[in-house]
Amino acid sequence: MSTRHWLQLSLTRGLGPILTSRLIALAGSAEAACDAGGTLLREVDGIGKAKADSIAASLRQASGLVAAEMDKAAAAGATVISADDAAYPILLRSIPDPPLVLYMRGDFQDRDLHAVGIVGSRKCSIYGREQAERFGALLAGAGVSVISGGARGIDSAAHRGAIAQPNGRTIAVLGSGVDVAYPPENRALFDEIAKGRGAVVSEYPMGTNPAAENFPRRNRIVSGMSRGVVVIEADERSGALITARQACDEHGRPVFAVPGRVDNPLSQGPHKLIRDGAFLCARVEDVLDNLGPLPANVHAPILEQATPADAPGLFAKPQAGEDDAPTVTPLRPSPRDLPELPDRQQLIIDAIGLEDCGVDKIVERTDLPPHVVLQELTFLTLRGLVKRVDGQTYVRRNRST
Secondary structure (H helix, E strand, O other), X not given: OOHHHHHHHHOOOOOOXXXXXXXXXXXXXXXHHHOOOXXXXXXXXXXXXXXXXHHHHHHHHHHOOHHHHHHHHHHOOOEEEEOOOOOOOHHHHOOXXXXXXXXEEEOOXXXXXXXXXXXXXXXXXXXXXXXXXXXXXXXXXXXXXEEEOOOOOHHHHHHHHHHOOOOOOEEEEOOOOOOOOOOHHHHHHHHHXXXXXXXXXXXXXXXXXXXXXXXXXXXXXXXHOXXXXXXXXXXXXXXXXXXXXXXXXXXXXXXXXXXXXXXXXXXXXXXXXXXXXXXXXOOHHHHHOOOOOXXXXXXXXXXXXXXXXXXXXXXXXXXXXXXXXXXXXXXXXXXXXXXXXXXXXHHHHHHHOOOOEEHHHHHHHHOOOHHHHHHHHHHHHHOOOEEEEEOOXXXXXXXXX
């Protein structure tokens, strides 16, 4: 299917990701959906007679906008990728309402599959900014890409922490077009990210200005692209808590919360999350050791995975007789289901053996550079094959660990 057809559907007023998916299923393809008339549209659940004619007219109008939209994207150094493209993030494709298209400045890389979202208040404290930069830098240093929303406060600090690492990568998801820097003072940051340090992405057409209703939808992309979400400073009405709810209840991702001062109103959100079952996050190991397995269709590993319905909801009310707070238990891959590992990872597994093994000893036994060993250990940790015991000591996992 052509990206142009997906773009036409995304530019059609009255169609969102869910209605579009129903229309495509009924029409048979995105191309056929673009030619849909009122008769077919009336058969789509959720459109009906009242909306069918106006959506049909908007479809025809959108057809004439596609070429100009592609030209605007190219002029801004952006590319447009659709849900059919190989470059489209695999994790994002799995959520209930993935964007039809993504506008992207920069690029996605394989390592971006190992990504963690960091979200929090725009009006953060000095402590919050320090923690966002710290976790952004530590995750990036461990080979994990950092995803956030490009906003003031926690988001910007997380992005800056990630790119402070020599090889750190970060992805900024905007609530505006990728050619509209918001906040304006982050223009230079977005340019730096797009020029080799990650990607600046949006589902909104070129030239779209920021609007309040855009940001909750932006947040689902942050969650959808992440293996887990870290919340740093958020009051009880913060959009960061919306992202946490989406991450756990809709996307099946683990949620982590960084505790704060008890007298700071911005600590109320993270503390409530911890009370309700989120992972208390004080060290980067708290994140790395508790991420769920990779999806079954990613690279070589064949892993057990859960849909959001399979996992207990972080915010679900407990039933009578249950504990007061349901907990989030990330699933682990079963070693028997894993096919052959890449050579470097197999070398490291063999070097660890059956006992605790320090990084220095692994470097000595494998003759691999230290930074390579650390990066591969991160991937092996994310796959659930090794576990950090303490400091720089690792042990192989088995079914009982």
